[in-house]
Amino acid sequence: xxxxxxxxxxxxxxxxGKFVHSPYASxxxxxxxxxxxxxxxxxxxxxxxxxxxxxxxxxxxxxxxDLDKQVKYINDRKNEIAFVLHTGDSTNLGLxxxxxxxxxxxxxxxxxxxxxxxxxxxxxxxxxxxxxxxSSKLNxxxxxxxxxxxxxxxxxWESTGEIxxxxxxxxxxxxxxxxxxxxxxxxxxxxxxxxxxxxxDDMKALVDAHGVKLFINGHNHNYGAGTFGSxxxxxxxxxxxxxxxxxxxxxxxITSEHLDF
Amino acid sequence: MNILIFNLLVFLFITLPxxxxxxxxxxxxxxxxxxxxxxEIGTIATGIGKNFGxxxxxxxxxxxxxxxxxxTEIETFSLKNDFKLFNSNFFKTSQDYxxxxxxxxxTSLRYQTSRGRSFPDEYYRLGSVRALFYLGxxxxxxxxxxxxxxxxxAGINDIVLTNYINNSDVINPLDYASxxxxxxxxxx
Numbered sequence: 001x002x003x004x005x006x007x008x009x010x011x012x013x014x015x016x017g018k019f020v021h022s023p024y025a026s027x028x029x030x031x032x033x034x035x036x037x038x039x040x041x042x043x044x045x046x047x048x049x050x051x052x053x054x055x056x057x058x059x060x061x062x063x064x065x066d067l068d069k070q071v072k073y074i075n076d077r078k079n080e081i082a083f084v085l086h087t088g089d090s091t092n093l094g095l096x097x098x099x100x101x102x103x104x105x106x107x108x109x110x111x112x113x114x115x116x117x118x119x120x121x122x123x124x125x126x127x128x129x130x131x132x133x134x135s136s137k138l139n140x141x142x143x144x145x146x147x148x149x150x151x152x153x154x155x156x157w158e159s160t161g162e163i164x165x166x167x168x169x170x171x172x173x174x175x176x177x178x179x180x181x182x183x184x185x186x187x188x189x190x191x192x193x194x195x196x197x198x199x200x201d202d203m204k205a206l207v208d209a210h211g212v213k214l215f216i217n218g219h220n221h222n223y224g225a226g227t228f229g230s231x232x233x234x235x236x237x238x239x240x241x242x243x244x245x246x247x248x249x250x251x252x253x254i255t256s257e258h259l260d261f
Numbered sequence: 262m263n264i265l266i267f268n269l270l271v272f273l274f275i276t277l278p279x280x281x282x283x284x285x286x287x288x289x290x291x292x293x294x295x296x297x298x299x300x301e302i303g304t305i306a307t308g309i310g311k312n313f314g315x316x317x318x319x320x321x322x323x324x325x326x327x328x329x330x331x332x333t334e335i336e337t338f339s340l341k342n343d344f345k346l347f348n349s350n351f352f353k354t355s356q357d358y359x360x361x362x363x364x365x366x367x368t369s370l371r372y373q374t375s376r377g378r379s380f381p382d383e384y385y386r387l388g389s390v391r392a393l394f395y396l397g398x399x400x401x402x403x404x405x406x407x408x409x410x411x412x413x414x415a416g417i418n419d420i421v422l423t424n425y426i427n428n429s430d431v432i433n434p435l436d437y438a439s440x441x442x443x444x445x446x447x448x449x
Contacts (some may be wrong), residue, residue: 012435013415020300024335063428065428068431101424105431128332
């Protein structure tokens, strides 16, 4: 009897499994999910009024049960929520299997989705996988109605070169004719472990000079709201807290809600 | 590829003398040699092992993934622990059924980021050591070529197992099972 049970088990494994050379491999097929998400966002713009809602999620790591609930919450409100922004950390180790598990749930979303890279997503060979799965650009922007969203990599410890790339942010802000500019990055911009006071002040000066309305970040798993320079700041928090951030954007301004899902 | 050739030569240089003295089985360092395809430790992995009684065997493997397949060159060193469950005979072959855990280390990827590493020490946990839990079948002929056998293994690693335990309502671990095929040569 035990042999049969064993045999059934191994047949199930064989039917479902794959020959994995190494979980650390980074050769993955290209998905370009951010490009696809941005195209979908552009395609739905005409069907939305100037009053629209955006769902923001973050730091989903291995909290798949909670991510699944967030996806269901968003899908139940697909007529209200225009699109979803993720402020990074979809994995713990930046491994392909983790990105694949994350996408198992994100693929169920019925509204467009884009994600900025988080520090954990950059571990191991995560940057290479992120570039294939999401976007070859770690800094990018898009406009929707009266609002410009500028998403950028500010994971300075895990990157080389000048991170965050303030030149990119400044150029995007200078080129913007939007009523509202929203900055979105993974790490909180006033993290004094990661950034020197001069770097924090430089970012703050940029925010103030261009009248940025909102800075959204993740990294810290607890929700938080405050200010950064003249901008309002929101730390999204992880889904394990059972909450989701919904932005309501109108010509008059931006309001945010921290709701149960 | 040069790394692979170099390490294989070192591996064989160290291990082959230990497998000599065929008439002194009780003193022999290794009882068998294995070659494995996939199973998370490399596109190709080679290892030597020793049986401890009829229940347990321990193998030491070196595995390699070329850049063309892995996106980057990957080398692993692993310790495979096989625990025999039972044996059966079928169509002139003998099958050993076993379960095991393979603890492997990926060299030069000690939780480093691929683009930079200026984070403080201990900021991230060690990420280069993984464990793969598997079931296996080793099949050999009952008559000819008794020293030769083929094995098949299927398992899940510690990440998948942990994620399943924490998210059992939404994660199916079988979707992330990894398979391995191999060849074993017994010195006896």
